[in-house]
Amino acid sequence: MTNVSRWMSWEGGIDLVAVTAPDLQMPNLIVHLGRMVHTPVGSAASGMILWQPDPNAPPAVMGFVSTDVAVGGYFGPNIFADTPFEQAPVLSATIEIEIGSDKALATCVVGGHTFEVEMGDFSEPYLIDRQPSAMPPFHQQGVEIHARKVALKINGQPISIIVPPAGITGGPASVVSPNGVYAR
Numbered sequence: 001m002t003n004v005s006r007w008m009s010w011e012g013g014i015d016l017v018a019v020t021a022p023d024l025q026m027p028n029l030i031v032h033l034g035r036m037v038h039t040p041v042g043s044a045a046s047g048m049i050l051w052q053p054d055p056n057a058p059p060a061v062m063g064f065v066s067t068d069v070a071v072g073g074y075f076g077p078n079i080f081a082d083t084p085f086e087q088a089p090v091l092s093a094t095i096e097i098e099i100g101s102d103k104a105l106a107t108c109v110v111g112g113h114t115f116e117v118e119m120g121d122f123s124e125p126y127l128i129d130r131q132p133s134a135m136p137p138f139h140q141q142g143v144e145i146h147a148r149k150v151a152l153k154i155n156g157q158p159i160s161i162i163v164p165p166a167g168i169t170g171g172p173a174s175v176v177s178p179n180g181v182y183a184r
Contacts, residue, residue: 010034013177044068119147142180
């Protein structure tokens, strides 16, 4: 029997993966946040942000974000080990998430940027149980709600995005997740 030694759980999650141009092969926007994320080293509002407005330049913001840098520092070497995110920096951030029955709002202020995501037009909630793969290399369990409508603002400006059918976790690229767990 294999013991689970690396895990994180959350409540109040939002997950958005998108591109800003139809010819992009890889997402240039990831906003993956939890209102409260629990790890073996503590609990804090946390997540991951990738914003690369120019795909030929380094990202404007990229890293694990958290209101507690110790919690943020747990993700790369433990949850995202052996992926391109393993060495991602940890960035101090403020994170606010409100989830209602007809819309969800998430705001993350990090690195001089303010990311605002609004989601709506929700599916019925459904359970997930995804096995590890090359990406992501961890078990996933929890509840997801597909958000079929998404709006994004960065620094107060609306950003036109294209949300692909699937995100990096294997499910829809725009979801609200009331709770869940990643484990390795």
